[in-house]
Amino acid sequence: MLALRGSLRRLSQALVHQVCSSFTTGHRQQEGTLYEFCTYYLKPANVEEFLYNFKKNVHLRTAHSELVGYWTVGFGGRINTVFHIWKYDNFAHRAAVYKALAKDEDWQEQFLIPNLPLIDKQESEITYLVPWCKIGTPPKEGVYELATFLMKPGGPALWGEAFQRAVNAHADQGYIKLIGVFHAEYGLLNRVHVLWWNESADSRAAGRHWSHEDPRVVAAVRESVSYLESQQNTFLIPTSFSPLK
Incomplete structure (x- = not known):
């Protein structure tokens, strides 16, 4: 019985380590x-x-x-x-x-x-940067949107998979260009920033309209918002000397 308990404890610890290493700070700290x-x-x-x-x-x-x-x-x-x-x-x-x-x-x-x-x-x-994202390159000059999400306490181990699916659902369908996903380390914790690129404010509005009617996007977002406390979207205009334009 003691041996069985020991095996179960080691298995539980291994599963926790696997989940946390995928969604918390392991990849970031190494880089x-x-x-x-x-x-x-x-x-x-x-x-x-x-x-x-x-x-x-x-x-x-x-x-x-x-x-x-x-x-x-x-x-x-x-x-x-x-x-x-x-x-x-x-x-x-x-x-x-x-x-x-x-x-x-x-x-x-x-x-x-x-x-x-x-x-x-x-x-x-x-x-x-979250482990599953690299800085993207815009296809041409355009405008940007910084979507800032305050998630429920618990960190990416709690909401990371659902959030990733919601972001990728928008990006994979081509409604908007993903530039980067950033997880706050110092500042307001459990905050995630998603930086998007679009050709113009009007093309962004059109893409948002179509995404709201896409059942794949709707399903992914519905799952993610159960972990959401608040969201703010800011429209950004690149300066002439900005590397990202």
Whole structure:
């Protein structure tokens, strides 16, 4: 009997490990790559000046780390806002970059110090790509949508499979182009961001209409929303200097 209990306990532990390693942090921690979501809330009168100054000095910043994308908020969120994503190899890399920026006199004098007064508030969130997703490449210039989901506590081990099916149901049917799925590590936990690309706001609206009538998408979404607390969709317009356009 003791031997049987021991075997069952080991089997249970193995199953738990298998589930958690598929949907939690194992893959991400091994790779280490993280993505910092930066949101700057600008004073209304200063948006154009801030963007002009960043465009002029963007090379000073990208000399230190990779810029994934840079957008302004069109609607669905607070306007006069810029949103950008930076890629780092790991936390040590991010710390080294910020240390180098603090010593970069050109960056400090030409951009940071003159433009800090233009920023009303800023936020930073550390995220990882989910294990089943890689950064996509848009087929041409377009617009973006950041869909932010607050899921029920429990993490991807609880809702990961259902969420993955819902995202892939939209992407696989061609209603919208998937760019990336990011799981928050520092910030509001149990939050997942899905970055989509579309040719235009109107093509996005048409695709959304058709997806709502697709039984495959409807079934996948119905399963996923049982784990959903809230959702916000933000329409993003890429800047001229954004790598993702």
